Amino acid sequence: MRVRLDNIHKSFGHVQVVKGLDLEVEDGEFLVLLGASGSGKTTALRMIAGLESVTSGRVLIGERDVTNVLPKYRDIAMVFQSYALYPHMTVFANIAYPLMVRKTPKAEIAAAVQEVARQVQLDTLLDRFPKQLSGGQRQRVALARAMIRRPAAFLMDEPLSNLDAKLRGYMRAELKHMQHELGITTIYVTHDQIEAMTLAHRVALLEKGVLQQLDTPANIYNRPANLFVAGFIGSPPMNFIEGTLKDGLFTAPDSHFGTGTRATRTAAVAGMRPEDCRVTEPQDGKLTGTVYATELMGDHTLVTCRVGTATVTVKADKAFKRQDNEAIGVDFAEASVHLFDKASGERIA
Amino acid sequence: MSASPEARTLMQRLFEPQTLESMAPVPRFFTYGALLVWTLVVVFPLYWVLVTSLKVEVQVDSGPFYLPFIDFTPTLEAWDFMLLQNNTLGPYLNSALVSLVSTLLALLIGAAAAYALVRIQFQVKLAAVLTFILLVVGVIVAVAALDVPWAIAVAVAAALFVLALSTVVRRFRAAVGNNDIEFWMISNRIMPPIVAVLPIYVMFQHLKLLDTQVALIATYTGVNLPIVVWLTRDFFAGIPRDLEESAEIDGASKLRVFFTIALPLVRSGLAATFMLVLILTWNEFLLALFLTNANAQTMPVLVAAQNTTRGPQWWYMSVLIVIMIAPVIVIAGFLQKHIARGLLAGAVKG
Numbered sequence: 001m002r003v004r005l006d007n008i009h010k011s012f013g014h015v016q017v018v019k020g021l022d023l024e025v026e027d028g029e030f031l032v033l034l035g036a037s038g039s040g041k042t043t044a045l046r047m048i049a050g051l052e053s054v055t056s057g058r059v060l061i062g063e064r065d066v067t068n069v070l071p072k073y074r075d076i077a078m079v080f081q082s083y084a085l086y087p088h089m090t091v092f093a094n095i096a097y098p099l100m101v102r103k104t105p106k107a108e109i110a111a112a113v114q115e116v117a118r119q120v121q122l123d124t125l126l127d128r129f130p131k132q133l134s135g136g137q138r139q140r141v142a143l144a145r146a147m148i149r150r151p152a153a154f155l156m157d158e159p160l161s162n163l164d165a166k167l168r169g170y171m172r173a174e175l176k177h178m179q180h181e182l183g184i185t186t187i188y189v190t191h192d193q194i195e196a197m198t199l200a201h202r203v204a205l206l207e208k209g210v211l212q213q214l215d216t217p218a219n220i221y222n223r224p225a226n227l228f229v230a231g232f233i234g235s236p237p238m239n240f241i242e243g244t245l246k247d248g249l250f251t252a253p254d255s256h257f258g259t260g261t262r263a264t265r266t267a268a269v270a271g272m273r274p275e276d277c278r279v280t281e282p283q284d285g286k287l288t289g290t291v292y293a294t295e296l297m298g299d300h301t302l303v304t305c306r307v308g309t310a311t312v313t314v315k316a317d318k319a320f321k322r323q324d325n326e327a328i329g330v331d332f333a334e335a336s337v338h339l340f341d342k343a344s345g346e347r348i349a
Numbered sequence: 350m351s352a353s354p355e356a357r358t359l360m361q362r363l364f365e366p367q368t369l370e371s372m373a374p375v376p377r378f379f380t381y382g383a384l385l386v387w388t389l390v391v392v393f394p395l396y397w398v399l400v401t402s403l404k405v406e407v408q409v410d411s412g413p414f415y416l417p418f419i420d421f422t423p424t425l426e427a428w429d430f431m432l433l434q435n436n437t438l439g440p441y442l443n444s445a446l447v448s449l450v451s452t453l454l455a456l457l458i459g460a461a462a463a464y465a466l467v468r469i470q471f472q473v474k475l476a477a478v479l480t481f482i483l484l485v486v487g488v489i490v491a492v493a494a495l496d497v498p499w500a501i502a503v504a505v506a507a508a509l510f511v512l513a514l515s516t517v518v519r520r521f522r523a524a525v526g527n528n529d530i531e532f533w534m535i536s537n538r539i540m541p542p543i544v545a546v547l548p549i550y551v552m553f554q555h556l557k558l559l560d561t562q563v564a565l566i567a568t569y570t571g572v573n574l575p576i577v578v579w580l581t582r583d584f585f586a587g588i589p590r591d592l593e594e595s596a597e598i599d600g601a602s603k604l605r606v607f608f609t610i611a612l613p614l615v616r617s618g619l620a621a622t623f624m625l626v627l628i629l630t631w632n633e634f635l636l637a638l639f640l641t642n643a644n645a646q647t648m649p650v651l652v653a654a655q656n657t658t659r660g661p662q663w664w665y666m667s668v669l670i671v672i673m674i675a676p677v678i679v680i681a682g683f684l685q686k687h688i689a690r691g692l693l694a695g696a697v698k699g
Contacts, residue, residue, distance in 0.1 A: 086592060
């Protein structure tokens with residue numbers, strides 16, 4: 001079902017955590033709420049769940065206004081970061097709990113549990129207790145408990161962050177597959193941009209309680225709406241150089257280059273992704289500087305250069321070899337330059 | 350552990366856990382010696398009570414005799430009198446009923462209160478509390494000294510209270526929070542109970558409930574509530590919030606969360622608390638002495654009653670003490686596993 005947040009505000013005492021959040025999640029969509037800690041993403045999710053009251057604004061699930069509805073009447077399921085499995089119940093009882101609470105007939109419960117357990121490959125572990133399971137198995141119990149009810153929406157609060165890196169990658173793929181199969185609207189909170197990029201149909205990037213950009217992963221990456229998004233998404237992050245922009249010509253203290261626009265600003269920031277840059281001889285690059293550090297990452301080398309007062313990181317070939325402090329040039333295509341207004345941080349054109 | 354003995358400081362060696370088997374002979378000898386002495390200190394009174402229960406008056410007065418069959422001939426006379434001729438069963442059943450029911454009630458109410466104090470933030474206006482106390486005093490004065498019918502006095506007080514809530518009370522900021530409520534509860538146990546005995550006596554006298562099990566159950570439940578709240582609140586505070594929120598989203602009501610999630614998770618703590626409160630009520634003497642007479646008499650009072658004009662009847666007392674101790678030991682045995690865990694809860698992770 002559709003989930004809509006309508007100008008949501010949330011304050012704890014004098015601290016404003018969420019400031020006027022508008023969000024519309026389509027039926028069957030996988031939406032990721034991405035942000036650093038303290039960005040208000042978890043608070044937003046908890047407001048959708050009904051675990052946190054809404055200071056002002058409305059929460060709608062389907063066509064129903066649930067702003068003041070208790071969690072149990074919202075027809076949602078949530079997966080917690082800690083999994084929140086009931087330690088005194090078996091896997092079976094854990095998965096069955098939402099149905100038992102609703103007084104579903106015993107035979108129906110048993111059949112339903114068997115079915116979801118098979119879907120998440122837990123059918124042989126139903127008699128175990130949570131403490132006898134591995135991290136990944138616990139995670140799947142939490143998923144099964146959420147799935148058994150076919151809720152209007154899934155809410156997930158960093159469900160993969162307690163798993164080790166390898167398992168996380170595997171569960172990510174599994175989660176994506178499952179959401180696609182079930183077609184249930186999913187709102188997923190994470191601080192991990194890789195999870196956001198790989199899982200989401202659309203990503204909502206939050207910072208300090210304000211929505212920065214809501215778009216597909218590709219658009220967020222290729223056309224960041226402002227300086228914050230540009231700096232947040234991408235690893236290593238985008239390079240920024242400050243200067244002035246006159247009729248599309250960007251001028252920094254010791255360099256100038258065209259940008260493929262006709263815009264003019266007295267204070268602007270040019271951004272280049274490390275993979276859009278290449279290292280050249282000093283005289284050939286749009287920027288010139290010195291090598292500050294080189295890091296071999298396996299399939300590529302990260303070259304960090306000092307350009308004036310700025311630092312520019314370039315994703316170079318794995319065979320790249322230069323001494324530190326050696327002079328170097330950095331080149332890039334004009335079209336790959338992202339331009340932002342320095343004062344407002346907004347994207348130019 | 351891996352360091353050589355020389356490298357460890359004296360303090361480390363003193364406090365390092367060791368098994369008796371791994372000790373050198375001399376410290377081992379002293380350790381066993383100390384343990385043996387302490388065992389005697391603990392066990393001897395129990396043994397003495399048991400032996401005394403097998404004696405008659407002469408053997409006690411001309412004693413001490415320590416070993417049955419060797420320095421005196423044991424007899425079951427005292428047992429015969431206490432169990433078959435004297436009405437011991439009545440007080441025994443009273444004790445069992447009163448302590449079990451009041452402990453379970455205190456546990457249920459106290460655990461619910463503790464849970465609420467942990468999970469709900471209360472902000473009661475201090476002015477409202479003071480107004481309430483003032484009005485209660487007013488009602489008592491009006492009824493007792495001025496002969497106002499109590500129904501009218503209570504109605505007037507209630508009306509005044511509502512009026513005060515919507516006017517005067519709103520002007521004051523100071524509020525009573527959870528910590529204040531908890532402190533107030535435990536402060537009820539700071540006062541020695543003897544202070545409250547007379548008012549309680551008079552209260553039950555007016556209610557015509559003196560010498561009934563109901564009076565004792567009500568009193569013990571009230572008296573032990575603070576202990577239950579104080580002990581169980583930490584157990585509830587140790588439950589991860591996520592579990593309860595998850596259950597709420599899964600569709601459970603607050604009451605259901607309390608009974609199906611919170612209570613089962615603190616069962617070790619509850620077992621330890623149950624045991625403690627049960628022993629407190631089982632052994633309680635002062636209130637029972639005042640509130641009971643013949644019908645609702647409990648075992649501690651019966652034991653004390655063996656101190657007659659002919660002097661203390663040690664052999665009868667010993668019989669009563671033995672049958673009083675027995676069930677407590679049995680219950681403690683059953684709950685031992687839980688109690689150890691409950692007392693350690695919070696001390697170790699997991």
